[in-house]
Amino acid sequence: MSKLDIFFDLSVRSVRLNFLRSMLASIGIVIGVVAISSMGMLGANMQLEIKDQLSGSANTIVISTETVRMGAPGQMFTSSSSSGISKSQLTQIRNAVGTNGTVIPVISNSTMYTINSVTGRGTMYAMEPNDITAFLTIANGTNIQEDYQCLVGSTVATNFNVKNGTTKIKIGSSTQTDRPSLRIVGVLEERGSTTDGISTDNAIIVSKSWYTDQYSTTKYSQVNVVVDDIDNINATETAIDEKLNKNKDAVRIDDSSSRLSSISSTIGTLSSMFMAIGAISLVVAAVSIFNVMMMSVNERIQEIGILLSIGTEKGEVRRMFLYEAFILGLVGGIVGAIASFVIGYAVVSSLLGTTDYYFLPGSLIYLPVGMVVGIVTCVVSGLYPAWRASNMDPIDALRAE
Amino acid sequence: MTETPLIRLSDVSKVYHLESGDFTALDHVSLDIMENDFVAIMGPSGSGKSTMMNQLGILDVPTSGDLYIEGKNVKHMSTLERTHLRRDTIGYIFQKFYLIPLLSAYENVEYPLILKYKKRDATGRAAALLESVGIDREKSNHRPSQLSGGQQQRVAIARALVNDPKILLCDEPTGNLDRKTGIQIMDILVDLQKKGKTVILVTHDPKIAEYAHRTIQLEDGRIVES
Numbered sequence: 252m253s254k255l256d257i258f259f260d261l262s263v264r265s266v267r268l269n270f271l272r273s274m275l276a277s278i279g280i281v282i283g284v285v286a287i288s289s290m291g292m293l294g295a296n297m298q299l300e301i302k303d304q305l306s307g308s309a310n311t312i313v314i315s316t317e318t319v320r321m322g323a324p325g326q327m328f329t330s331s332s333s334s335g336i337s338k339s340q341l342t343q344i345r346n347a348v349g350t351n352g353t354v355i356p357v358i359s360n361s362t363m364y365t366i367n368s369v370t371g372r373g374t375m376y377a378m379e380p381n382d383i384t385a386f387l388t389i390a391n392g393t394n395i396q397e398d399y400q401c402l403v404g405s406t407v408a409t410n411f412n413v414k415n416g417t418t419k420i421k422i423g424s425s426t427q428t429d430r431p432s433l434r435i436v437g438v439l440e441e442r443g444s445t446t447d448g449i450s451t452d453n454a455i456i457v458s459k460s461w462y463t464d465q466y467s468t469t470k471y472s473q474v475n476v477v478v479d480d481i482d483n484i485n486a487t488e489t490a491i492d493e494k495l496n497k498n499k500d501a502v503r504i505d506d507s508s509s510r511l512s513s514i515s516s517t518i519g520t521l522s523s524m525f526m527a528i529g530a531i532s533l534v535v536a537a538v539s540i541f542n543v544m545m546m547s548v549n550e551r552i553q554e555i556g557i558l559l560s561i562g563t564e565k566g567e568v569r570r571m572f573l574y575e576a577f578i579l580g581l582v583g584g585i586v587g588a589i590a591s592f593v594i595g596y597a598v599v600s601s602l603l604g605t606t607d608y609y610f611l612p613g614s615l616i617y618l619p620v621g622m623v624v625g626i627v628t629c630v631v632s633g634l635y636p637a638w639r640a641s642n643m644d645p646i647d648a649l650r651a652e
Numbered sequence: 653m654t655e656t657p658l659i660r661l662s663d664v665s666k667v668y669h670l671e672s673g674d675f676t677a678l679d680h681v682s683l684d685i686m687e688n689d690f691v692a693i694m695g696p697s698g699s700g701k702s703t704m705m706n707q708l709g710i711l712d713v714p715t716s717g718d719l720y721i722e723g724k725n726v727k728h729m730s731t732l733e734r735t736h737l738r739r740d741t742i743g744y745i746f747q748k749f750y751l752i753p754l755l756s757a758y759e760n761v762e763y764p765l766i767l768k769y770k771k772r773d774a775t776g777r778a779a780a781l782l783e784s785v786g787i788d789r790e791k792s793n794h795r796p797s798q799l800s801g802g803q804q805q806r807v808a809i810a811r812a813l814v815n816d817p818k819i820l821l822c823d824e825p826t827g828n829l830d831r832k833t834g835i836q837i838m839d840i841l842v843d844l845q846k847k848g849k850t851v852i853l854v855t856h857d858p859k860i861a862e863y864a865h866r867t868i869q870l871e872d873g874r875i876v877e878s
Contacts, residue, residue: 257759257762257763257766257772261752261754261755264754264755265754268754553750554752554753554754556750557750557751557752558752559735560709560711560738560744560750561738561739561744561763561764561767561811562735562736562738562739562740562764562767562768563735563739563767564732564735564767565731565732565735567767645711646706646711646712649746649750
């Protein structure tokens with residue numbers, strides 16, 4: 252320890268001499284660090300969880316038009332909007348994709364239905380039966396073999412106690428007479444939230460030929476392209492864009508990664524906001540550190556006078572007080588980081604229900620970040636008191652009692 | 653004498669600007685102090701003793717006139733140069749000892765060495781000096797508040813000597829001590845002067861001033877007798 256800076260030593264002694272006061276001020280820093288770190292970790296965990304959930308559909312391009320509003324089934328069976336993707340556009344998409352992936356046209360609509368005399372509401376997707384197996388997974392039952400057969404999502408199956416092959420579903424509002432009735436032949440695997448526009452858990456899947464017969468629609472709500480090699484996704488998107496949007500922006504082309512980044516950035520903004528709220532407590536802590544440092548300077552005026560008069564440089568006196576602030580910050584930062592680790596774990600597990608992502612670097616990084624912010628806050632709060640101490644007149648300072 | 657004086661005050665004045673008007677604490681004082689001198693500066697309170705002490709200690713700068721230390725004009729020095737001059741050339745002994753309360757006796761003595769060499773003392777100089785002024789090893793681990801006045805002043809002398817300064821500036825060094833201890837402290841100072849130090853005593857006690865070889869009498873900021 253022979254190389255230990257004596258000014259650091261003096262600072263340590265001063266903190267020890269006023270232990271209670273110093274520790275109380277440090278508690279402010281602890282709270283600030285905990286607020287920042289645990290909020291940061293909460294945001295990071297949310298982001299990691301969502302990223303994980305969405306990455307399953309990362310190889311899918313979604314092509315849609317801005318407004319797709321079809322006539323509601325069971326009411327007027329006419330399309331109220333010409334918007335949607337036409338057959339010729341679909342052909343263009345198929346040409347653009349070529350052998351790089353699978354093109355899956357989808358018609359979707361919101362509908363009322365009745366199963367076992369109970370009414371429900373959900374999305375109805377119309378797809379080619381071959382595309383259904385290419386894009387979705389049937390948990391049990393079979394795929395649609397003919398018209399007047401359909402599949403339902405896992406939530407629908409559970410809620411309505413669906414029996415494969417026997418349960419029938421009536422499509423349309425219950426006030427309507429002459430509703431078409433379909434046989435449920437299969438239940439889809441739970442899919443969760445996705446970014447490809449197809450959420451099947453609370454949906455009915457019908458064959459495209461039945462749908463167009465019923466509702467005489469010629470346009471598709473969206474076309475999904477599942478790219479075989481994810482590295483080709485940008486090239487494929489560009490090819491589609493060049494074909495369809497050559498003259499005007501006819502369709503909108505999205506992929507999961509761009510949706511993912513927009514969701515991530517939203518969560519990022521939210522978690523920055525949480526952290527900013529946490530930072531307010533750090534500002535309060537900074538004021539109390541400032542106060543403690545000013546007290547320390549004022550109590551030691553005579554000592555500062557001695558130091559200056561026997562040849563201590565101003566910079567050395569300044570350093571002594573900055574060390575003191577640093578020590579308060581370091582103690583607060585370390586205790587705060589440990590507390591954040593525990594509190595953050597509790598917050599994440601209670602709000603997100605999972606701690607799978609808690610120990611990843613992207614989440615734990617907020618511990619050192621919070622600690623550094625706490626220490627920097629302390630040192631910054633100590634700047635003025637340190638400056639004041641170093642610029643005292645030694646004669647006046649010596650005379651102080 | 654052609655020898656350069658160690659300290660030269662040339663027409664030095666110090667004026668304090670107070671609300672009640674300007675107060676001249678030192679009024680055109682000129683004075684030479686040679687190396688190895690033993691000088692006592694005397695005078696009643698308010699005569700300018702403390703102001704003189706602050707000037708000689710380079711804790712303050714003259715309002716007008718020039719102060720030379722080893723031939724160098726203090727006026728032309730930067731704050732940092734003056735700080736280093738205080739550290740290396742002058743040893744301070746104060747009436748109230750002014751030890752650093754947070755440090756032990758040993759660390760107080762070691763402190764100026766660290767200021768100068770930026771590292772802890774490995775030469776044993778601080779310990780040897782403490783021993784030479786009569787502070788034993790056990791006492792040197794005590795904080796100033798655990799020592800008697802006489803012991804504190806001995807520690808202060810050891811601290812003043814540790815960077816081997818040419819000048820020892822003593823402001824009422826026995827003022828807070830009983831008579832017997834005061835004599836012991838004065839004996840140490842006499843001995844140091846014999847070993848080559850220049851000792852400047854500021855005191856109002858004529859018995860203490862008797863130790864000096866030369867007495868300068870101040871009154872109303874002027875030298876009335878020297």
